[in-house]
Amino acid sequence: MANETVFKRLDCNPIVTAANVPRANSIHNSAVVRWNGAYAGVFRVDEIDMCYRLHTGFSRDGLDWEIDPEPLRMTSSDPAVYVSDHSYDPRLVLLEGTHYLTWCNSAPQGPQIGLARTDDFRTFVQMENPFQPPNRNAVLFPRTINGAYAMLHRPSDRGHTPFGDVFYSSSPDLIHWGKHRHVFGPYPGWQGTKVGPGPSPLETPEGWLLIYHGVWGSCNGFLYYAGGALLDLEEPWKVICRTRDYLLAPTMPYERVGDVPNVVFPSAMVHYPETGRVRVYYGCADTCVSAAEADLDELIAFIKQHRIQ
Amino acid sequence: MANETVFKRLDCNPIVTAANVPRANSIHNSAVVRWNGAYAGVFRVDEIDMCYRLHTGFSRDGLDWEIDPEPLRMTSSDPAVYVSDHSYDPRLVLLEGTHYLTWCNSAPQGPQIGLARTDDFRTFVQMENPFQPPNRNAVLFPRTINGAYAMLHRPSDRGHTPFGDVFYSSSPDLIHWGKHRHVFGPYPGWQGTKVGPGPSPLETPEGWLLIYHGVWGSCNGFLYYAGGALLDLEEPWKVICRTRDYLLAPTMPYERVGDVPNVVFPSAMVHYPETGRVRVYYGCADTCVSAAEADLDELIAFIKQHRIQ
Amino acid sequence: MANETVFKRLDCNPIVTAANVPRANSIHNSAVVRWNGAYAGVFRVDEIDMCYRLHTGFSRDGLDWEIDPEPLRMTSSDPAVYVSDHSYDPRLVLLEGTHYLTWCNSAPQGPQIGLARTDDFRTFVQMENPFQPPNRNAVLFPRTINGAYAMLHRPSDRGHTPFGDVFYSSSPDLIHWGKHRHVFGPYPGWQGTKVGPGPSPLETPEGWLLIYHGVWGSCNGFLYYAGGALLDLEEPWKVICRTRDYLLAPTMPYERVGDVPNVVFPSAMVHYPETGRVRVYYGCADTCVSAAEADLDELIAFIKQHRIQ
């Protein structure tokens, strides 16, 4: 494919489809982590009533998945904090030995970020929603930075949001959030309408590696792409460099045709230190899940070389 | 297909395409009835000038169709009642021994419902338009109810109508209409933006069976689905139950790719009492016609089981 | 005033304001008839909770009004026919010895026309709603035409409706309506965006005299004007002539400044055969009620002379 760059799509794509879960209309935009020598995931399953719910899944190799046919149920001591029937676009991160889940937890007042923790991928304890609505995408960093927890997120509106910027906020307790900093915004081209964080950032000697989504508005609606950035290790709201070229664009039939045509939406990244490679999981056309892989050093070199000047 | 439910698509889909009529751009959203031991139909043919006209068609088995290359011409004694060059989305029903055709008969003041009768599928007599514009979908019931003719319809606006509810109206004479009742409206999910009647309702011991279309607005426009409802036999504006899950969703390539991507639009239903089955004809991607079949008892059971609570 | 035409505003304008009713935010767009040697009316009262309700009023001279502080309550044998908390823009007409009230009776599915009859302006019996929603303005003719009841109305959408045409429909029984005819639509200038019927038409030897509203969309929203037309006596959907010049434009401070700036909205017309004059009542800036008078012969001559060619 001429417009593959540093990432190579897996030959077995798509790896998860509606066929993996009874009653599924589509499965896409999902979270995956390495876990206990295998893989665990939280999947966005749109059912045939078009409610969006989160389901856990497990896999030996990250490609062949067993997804729980029942939606994930949170426990919470506070009834004011609830999980919505429109829960979508989960991300996972391992932080201080616990896995944290962020997702878009629709509220009557607009899309809102949900936050939960789990130690076993069976019991999820829902915590306070970090931000006011509307907000559509958020990921935690895998460690505290300067003693505070840190999150990247994208404030939103209540509709099909024609704007989007990446923000950074920090917290002493995972409950109260502040010191909001603008990280970066749209840039002309494939990321000209909105940008938002993808998977949780990966710490590298060159900075935090962030894979993000960019959106372009054609005369027929929105197209979604994947890009990459390096953020300062200690002040991650400072951008070291960021791609001017995309990393992935909707090109394959399973990315072009589906419930929402022309979408690649990166939502998880797994690092293999043993081989120096990374694998990115991404939603395709709001219909299925695929993956693509790159050598980490080549990826960082590509981002630095194809940066916005 | 994971998201097939109680309906099974025919293997020979699509059964009618632009190739069936010279000068056709596309043929979709069409009406079919059993007639004289075979089948008759009225087809929406979008020609290569993108005028939409109605054509009659005949078939031995309902799958292999001879469609008249010339548009259907109405007779009418009143010049104020005309058939537009933008006539589309026909429905047929047998009522008191005569076949009645309803369709969307575009007027300069907006889409409007047309009404005509035929005894032989050669001569069609156009009658008064039942409603003020704008209105986009209407079907007659196959018998009078409490001594009055009865119709389901969807009021509209002049553009791409971001709303839609099903209404019921009755008439003593098929000319004057009144006693307008709201039947049901959108419901969050695949039917969250608009709903409208599909084929003429089928009388069953459990109530009138209505197959209807539901519309969801993504960030890239509208997707069309099929759902089902049971309406009270004597007061059909009262909903007994209605699907929360869809019956059909755009999934197959011929439903996903075409002039308007991601559309299934049910427009005719044939009942086979001899086998207990029903066949639904539906437009695909505003481009071709397909069909799907179900066992009537299973269909009713599905609707009752997967109902909105 | 340079832009007065054949109508002269009363010196005592505005004649009804919010001060006439406790709890009123504004009183405008109201119906008036001569009754028992005096005057009766139905007034649109927007209360301080911004619900719109109808109130009866009585006056010796049509200028000094006693308005009932309690809203009008309808009687109806059918619970499916209800009067909404957003009832507005009433019109009255005497037909076969009974007074009929039409108004905009908002339903959850959009604005809808309500119809009621009264013999004493104390008891109002609500009848079937004549049309499906959305429809925003309707007036009955004061007699049957060719044996049928007749109504002018303006179909609408659910929002701030950027279009509007006058339609004619007829009925054998005031319940079922049909034979819908387009009467006229917008015309470039002050009536370039929408037109709708004002008071019930007045029969004259020259045709039915219709005072109507026209709407122009500036870069700051809509302006409302009054125009006039003569319709064929036996086929009122045929326009004999219609003003190219407006009859009234928002000019006075009470027409320019108020809850909706720059509105004159004609809603009632009283004919004085004894003097050959007519008085038109009109809403001002969605805030108060005023009146203007003309000699009927001069008015008809003006409409014929200043017609759209």
Next chain:
Amino acid sequence: MANETVFKRLDCNPIVTAANVPRANSIHNSAVVRWNGAYAGVFRVDEIDMCYRLHTGFSRDGLDWEIDPEPLRMTSSDPAVYVSDHSYDPRLVLLEGTHYLTWCNSAPQGPQIGLARTDDFRTFVQMENPFQPPNRNAVLFPRTINGAYAMLHRPSDRGHTPFGDVFYSSSPDLIHWGKHRHVFGPYPGWQGTKVGPGPSPLETPEGWLLIYHGVWGSCNGFLYYAGGALLDLEEPWKVICRTRDYLLAPTMPYERVGDVPNVVFPSAMVHYPETGRVRVYYGCADTCVSAAEADLDELIAFIKQHRIQ
């Protein structure tokens, strides 16, 4: 005035106009508190370049004001926290002996809430912005609640925001904010499009008294009104009651005519325990400042009596 309710406008309205400050285009939506036996304020001054800046002002009686011709300058140790050239709609509250200022501090990513403290109305120390953008209105409570600082605010979008709900958030340190709770949203009528907090709530035995703004969308844009609510003393996100009728509507010429017609925007409330009265300051038509007064007991009784059921 028929549509005055429990509030009486001052005869000397408007009390502050553009004439109070050289280079002012308009002065409106401003904050006032009692201070040192007199009054201090922070005023929104739109200058003749249509930049919006905050200016301090002082007054002996709260009616006759000396406003500093120079904009207020903040001190801040962190360059990431800046005061914008589009700073507007300030509120003030005395909390633990210090005065805190909140206002809308426009950022390139949308309107954002600013927070500062002052002990002398000369030096203002700007603190962290409490929330991510976009957010348009915020007020602090005058004391901690359950040991945490508390704020009411209205999330927003980047344009002319067609929605608005009141939210409650709390903080251990005035830096980090969390436990976001929905308080109330729009309600049909004058508050049908958006609602947002006005002055800082006043503690009363009946609950926290909140004066808020409500917005209605006519066909010519937005109209702004004032309403009132009582919130639970210990769990202020629980609404005890809230007005169905408005407290103030744009009625006077200085409220109807100006840069944005038909606006009353309450932004400050002064309590006089010595007389049992309150005075509300409000912006008029985005052009000047007025005030209205009520007896506190009567005001609370009005809110309870005219509540949404």
Next chain:
Amino acid sequence: MANETVFKRLDCNPIVTAANVPRANSIHNSAVVRWNGAYAGVFRVDEIDMCYRLHTGFSRDGLDWEIDPEPLRMTSSDPAVYVSDHSYDPRLVLLEGTHYLTWCNSAPQGPQIGLARTDDFRTFVQMENPFQPPNRNAVLFPRTINGAYAMLHRPSDRGHTPFGDVFYSSSPDLIHWGKHRHVFGPYPGWQGTKVGPGPSPLETPEGWLLIYHGVWGSCNGFLYYAGGALLDLEEPWKVICRTRDYLLAPTMPYERVGDVPNVVFPSAMVHYPETGRVRVYYGCADTCVSAAEADLDELIAFIKQHRIQ
């Protein structure tokens, strides 16, 4: 008035209203020049059919005007060049001994610039339209620049144009136009949505003095202001300086209330070398014409001092 700057409004404002012409709805946005020791003008007259036509007018003192009740009729040898029934916003300039008229000459394809010449204000010879539609405002310079005719103009769209920039184009023959240069665009504040040329530029030792209009979009539509700029004498597409503060804002009742509220629209400037003063004529609220005067040196000093940095 606090927000008067260097311009002083005339006490006799408004100087032309609808009362000056029979059948006028409003007279505004008009052109005036000194002529034969007195004044001549071309006025935009919106008639009571809301057609916009141009009328000539004459005055001894520029304040008391005789306006021809008949619209100006052009002569033209080419039927392809016509004057529309929606002709508006004229400007005049004396160039090489002839007066040239530019105006907005609506075509079915959008607003378009018209061009005509006159030697006596009785016969106007219409020339080729200089530009493709849509374009809404244009003025000629009073002399050739580097041997070419020169024009400032504002390209537009077909609706209420939410954008606007000033462009410069030149011509060898007043028929063919080229070398299009961008001069300046919107700037945050009162000129944040669009800017367009007002009267023909005045040559001064400091550069070409251009009075222009700026537009701000509030939540209730557009407000129009007047600003000033100095352009390079030989390369007028180069801006020497331009006001950050406005020169005139809608403040007076006749500027705030009318067919389009809150508009001042400068369209003519007369220089009095004998006193060193200039008088600007401007349309008010799309309803009437007013004037304001300044000392030329003070005006230039103001523009230089209050410039955008």
Next chain:
Amino acid sequence: MANETVFKRLDCNPIVTAANVPRANSIHNSAVVRWNGAYAGVFRVDEIDMCYRLHTGFSRDGLDWEIDPEPLRMTSSDPAVYVSDHSYDPRLVLLEGTHYLTWCNSAPQGPQIGLARTDDFRTFVQMENPFQPPNRNAVLFPRTINGAYAMLHRPSDRGHTPFGDVFYSSSPDLIHWGKHRHVFGPYPGWQGTKVGPGPSPLETPEGWLLIYHGVWGSCNGFLYYAGGALLDLEEPWKVICRTRDYLLAPTMPYERVGDVPNVVFPSAMVHYPETGRVRVYYGCADTCVSAAEADLDELIAFIKQHRIQ
């Protein structure tokens, strides 16, 4: 394919894809001419940063192309005339022995027409931009008409332009343009929203043959089609006839699926006098380039026969 008309698509379609150029996201909407016994072209290459740039290409047979991996660089003596990073939709024409290139040369003030000349397809000299922005499509005629250069073009707006008409303008010097004439506009059906010129017109005894694009707005955005017209040889703004039926519609998978679904966009036409045939190159789904061929006499006969009456 039922909806092929007189044009036959090449079996080798698509003939140019992203694979032809490193870093290409897509290659479409491109210009081709016969040159030196072979073919030369200028291609629109959207790179993986989604900048649109022009690249030259050469081919022996017009099907197998060598495209320069480096973008075309213009020379120009005037810095005010620049080639944008968003240069797209080129057309080529041979005029007086030189090849002229027109294209859409985006400027900050909107899309704008660029003009350049080349004698060797290596050096391109950029000339003055012919028109003010916004304008999106333009082609030169291959000879002067009545002594003047002539161009067809489509004025536009800055967004996704919901309108479009073909205009004709002429020039004495290729710098200054005037005598703007409306040629034709949209017509209900596939060309109901906008029309614009495709390749440079071909002179035939029957008139100038123009292949143009037409656009239809469905509920899911825009679809692009190809039509044909014959224009008067000496007064080309006069339409002799024009297709009511389209010549090409998006039907093939490579026309239906891509960055912008459902697009055929004709941009070049090569005439083969030796065989009497023409080949049209067209962009497909904003993703690749295809070609279709017809017999010239049959094509002209088709246009005459399937004309708008």
